[in-house]
Amino acid sequence: MKYAVVDLESTGPNIGDGDRIVQIGAVIVENNHIIAQHEMLINPECPLPPHIHKLTGIEEQELKTAPTFLSVAGLWYERLKDCIFIAHNLAHDLKFMQAHFEEAGYKYNPMAIDTVSLSKCLFPQSQGFNLIDLGNYLNLDYKNAHQALADANVTTQLLNKIAEKITQLNRETFKKLAKIATYFTHQEVLLFEITQSFLIEDYSQSTNDRSHALTACKDVKVINFELIQQKNLTFSHLIIEGHKRPISQLFKHQFYREIFTHQQEACLSFSSTKLLYKWLTEMKDFPLSEFQIILPKKYYLNLADFDNYCQKIDYQQLNQHELIVLGSCWVWLSETESGILSELNHEINIQEQIDKMLEVIDYSSKHYFYEKALQDIKQNHLILTINPFLSYLSRLSPDSVRPFNLKKYHLIVDNLSELNRQESFHNQIFTNLSQSLVQIQQLIDFDHQNIPQQNRNNSIYQQLVSFRSLFRELIDKIEQNFISQSPWTDRQQRKEFYLKDSSKILSEVLSIIEKLIKNNGLNNAIIEKYFPKNMQAKLIHLQNSIKNLEYLLIVSQKKDRGYYSVKMEQYQNHFYHIHLFWTPIRHSSQMSELFDHFNKVLLFSPGDTFYKQTIGSYHQLGLHSFKYYQLNQEKDLLQVQIPAAYLESKDQMIDSFGFQIEKLGILLNEQFPLTSKLNLIIVNNRQQAIDCYASLRHSIDAADQIRILSQHVSGSLNKIKRYVIEGDSSIVIIQWQSLLNHNWYIEDCSTSFYWMNLPFQSLKKSSIQAQAEVLKINEDQIFDQLLLPHMLNDLSVGIQYLRDYFNIQQAFLMDDRVFTKYYSKDIRQRLDESIQFNLQYDL
Numbered sequence: 001m002k003y004a005v006v007d008l009e010s011t012g013p014n015i016g017d018g019d020r021i022v023q024i025g026a027v028i029v030e031n032n033h034i035i036a037q038h039e040m041l042i043n044p045e046c047p048l049p050p051h052i053h054k055l056t057g058i059e060e061q062e063l064k065t066a067p068t069f070l071s072v073a074g075l076w077y078e079r080l081k082d083c084i085f086i087a088h089n090l091a092h093d094l095k096f097m098q099a100h101f102e103e104a105g106y107k108y109n110p111m112a113i114d115t116v117s118l119s120k121c122l123f124p125q126s127q128g129f130n131l132i133d134l135g136n137y138l139n140l141d142y143k144n145a146h147q148a149l150a151d152a153n154v155t156t157q158l159l160n161k162i163a164e165k166i167t168q169l170n171r172e173t174f175k176k177l178a179k180i181a182t183y184f185t186h187q188e189v190l191l192f193e194i195t196q197s198f199l200i201e202d203y204s205q206s207t208n209d210r211s212h213a214l215t216a217c218k219d220v221k222v223i224n225f226e227l228i229q230q231k232n233l234t235f236s237h238l239i240i241e242g243h244k245r246p247i248s249q250l251f252k253h254q255f256y257r258e259i260f261t262h263q264q265e266a267c268l269s270f271s272s273t274k275l276l277y278k279w280l281t282e283m284k285d286f287p288l289s290e291f292q293i294i295l296p297k298k299y300y301l302n303l304a305d306f307d308n309y310c311q312k313i314d315y316q317q318l319n320q321h322e323l324i325v326l327g328s329c330w331v332w333l334s335e336t337e338s339g340i341l342s343e344l345n346h347e348i349n350i351q352e353q354i355d356k357m358l359e360v361i362d363y364s365s366k367h368y369f370y371e372k373a374l375q376d377i378k379q380n381h382l383i384l385t386i387n388p389f390l391s392y393l394s395r396l397s398p399d400s401v402r403p404f405n406l407k408k409y410h411l412i413v414d415n416l417s418e419l420n421r422q423e424s425f426h427n428q429i430f431t432n433l434s435q436s437l438v439q440i441q442q443l444i445d446f447d448h449q450n451i452p453q454q455n456r457n458n459s460i461y462q463q464l465v466s467f468r469s470l471f472r473e474l475i476d477k478i479e480q481n482f483i484s485q486s487p488w489t490d491r492q493q494r495k496e497f498y499l500k501d502s503s504k505i506l507s508e509v510l511s512i513i514e515k516l517i518k519n520n521g522l523n524n525a526i527i528e529k530y531f532p533k534n535m536q537a538k539l540i541h542l543q544n545s546i547k548n549l550e551y552l553l554i555v556s557q558k559k560d561r562g563y564y565s566v567k568m569e570q571y572q573n574h575f576y577h578i579h580l581f582w583t584p585i586r587h588s589s590q591m592s593e594l595f596d597h598f599n600k601v602l603l604f605s606p607g608d609t610f611y612k613q614t615i616g617s618y619h620q621l622g623l624h625s626f627k628y629y630q631l632n633q634e635k636d637l638l639q640v641q642i643p644a645a646y647l648e649s650k651d652q653m654i655d656s657f658g659f660q661i662e663k664l665g666i667l668l669n670e671q672f673p674l675t676s677k678l679n680l681i682i683v684n685n686r687q688q689a690i691d692c693y694a695s696l697r698h699s700i701d702a703a704d705q706i707r708i709l710s711q712h713v714s715g716s717l718n719k720i721k722r723y724v725i726e727g728d729s730s731i732v733i734i735q736w737q738s739l740l741n742h743n744w745y746i747e748d749c750s751t752s753f754y755w756m757n758l759p760f761q762s763l764k765k766s767s768i769q770a771q772a773e774v775l776k777i778n779e780d781q782i783f784d785q786l787l788l789p790h791m792l793n794d795l796s797v798g799i800q801y802l803r804d805y806f807n808i809q810q811a812f813l814m815d816d817r818v819f820t821k822y823y824s825k826d827i828r829q830r831l832d833e834s835i836q837f838n839l840q841y842d843l
Contacts, residue, residue, distance in 0.1 A: 025148030073104030339369025563770030665699030
């Protein structure tokens, strides 16, 4: 058998827009041996875009002396005519080759195989499915990315790995994947029918080495482990906070390493699975069998639901992506011991497909992976978990918690603020009023159109009509109250409004809810029999919505413990997706009571315990039994520049974000060529990111020579990360909250950051207004007592994160308020252990 592994470089991705081939690389394999390798530049007879030059290193002058495709079409046709055509992202390479051959008078319709589809199926745990990520995952020899022959060579190695992996599949998984492959668009099924033909003898047989995913812990000074341990022995409930700056994540990771080295029985709780797995990668010198991960039930694949899904699917009805996800899941299930869904690449979202197919999930079914994890924790002395699992435990009765035998464990929580935020999220009550109204109307329409008059249950019909009327009244009341506070807008915006306890609107809303609950005469058993199964999901959502409305009514009695708000989207003068929320400010004692079940508890606080005693985590979680200790750290100043040219004109353009972007454009143009590979523009919200991207695309003089990317514009954060890694110098616009919440970073990448605004929250934000009301803070004191402390903590945490995870070369703050306001001195003093602000007079 003979096949050609081909890679093309082109002027752009769209043949229909006039893009042309500029380079062809091909590896020819016959009878399991590489028999030829070819590479050729092609004159596209059009200009080479600067970003393609930067990506590939190809010079336009080289292309001018290269042959046109028309002049070498016969040569390439002879090379490829008797080969199976194989490429990574076949849709691009094959389409370009066919179009160019057609122009030259050749009909080219080969058998073809896409290694992207096969890679997703067989390596579902890879960080990504581009050649760079797969090369890292499979430890392939990959140099000179985006050179056609180099890419063709690494694709050939990848194809060999795919064939190797297929030979290692168990019989059942092999049969399932082979069946799925018959529904793929091209001839990928050949890999299952004649696998041996794709094993290349030039490459030695090798196993998948995943050690590449493990990154060594950065060098950090050995911490005073004994000091902290002694403090925790003296005070079994202890909060530790850095003096004037957050304790770095690297510091905490080293502390956890010491815990493990000393063979202590401990439960380490992380803010997210990403942070948990990052720590695991840093512990590569310890056997993973020593750890046991336990997460909330929803983080595991439910095998009963998956089996039910597999029984109901029709392969012919699945699209290509759904087929790949199903195949990936089968491969993963043949390998995983934990069943934790986050092991899979984010594109392999099998849970989404299960939910879409089943609509109604049987939550009473046995949950194999979760129950296995519960059993396994009894055999390990070190438990790894995330904060939501602590929230789950806190809601269990003491008798239900007892089997976990928590008393032998030392609980360590990596971020107290995140625990508090997640606890607020889990205790939040909300309902989607707009969706409920739509579902009621759908049920009414179905009743009217599909149920014969003689079979119609008038009681159910009238009840639904009554619900529709009350939900419509509730939505109208909210819209009428807030339309005057929302100016007409020509673009969709997210809005949030605080419902003050004493306000007339809240009283009216609760009155309508009370009426709706009292008039609820639906009998679930009768209504479920009345409507067919295809309407069951709508019924369940409606019933849950009504139940949440009942909870929203009950919590109205919990004065000073939480607040109501409305969140919606506005376009022009219309509101959509209207949600009613109740969010706790002071939590119940459940979490603090859970802490008593552990032998010792150590909580790392990023700063809000010290700076915000009355409004921070200490107060909200009721941690009055905890002792507080400030950890002294060596002074380590980050030099942050404040461009003076920005300060000189600031007063003329008060609060103008557009003006700040304009000055940023001047600064970047003056610094060009940018010396850092990554140039981070840090903003406070989604709209700022979009506006900043649009402005910089026009104001950067060398915008055609540097890649400008933005959250909410340029695709997912994972895609943006890949673009940065693959390219030379990039500008990336991102919200500071997303850096932390998504644990987004690029290791060993020289970085300059430009923080646009001090991260002040809005005075109109519901949580700020609610805290002011609960703490009886006068309006003229809200800034000093709430907004300023919040900002200081957020800025300090954000900059510490940047220092932990990025190789910072330069740092800029495009905000003059650290020098020009009455509170400026306070900002500088609070941060003087970690940041040195410097005025820069020459742009």
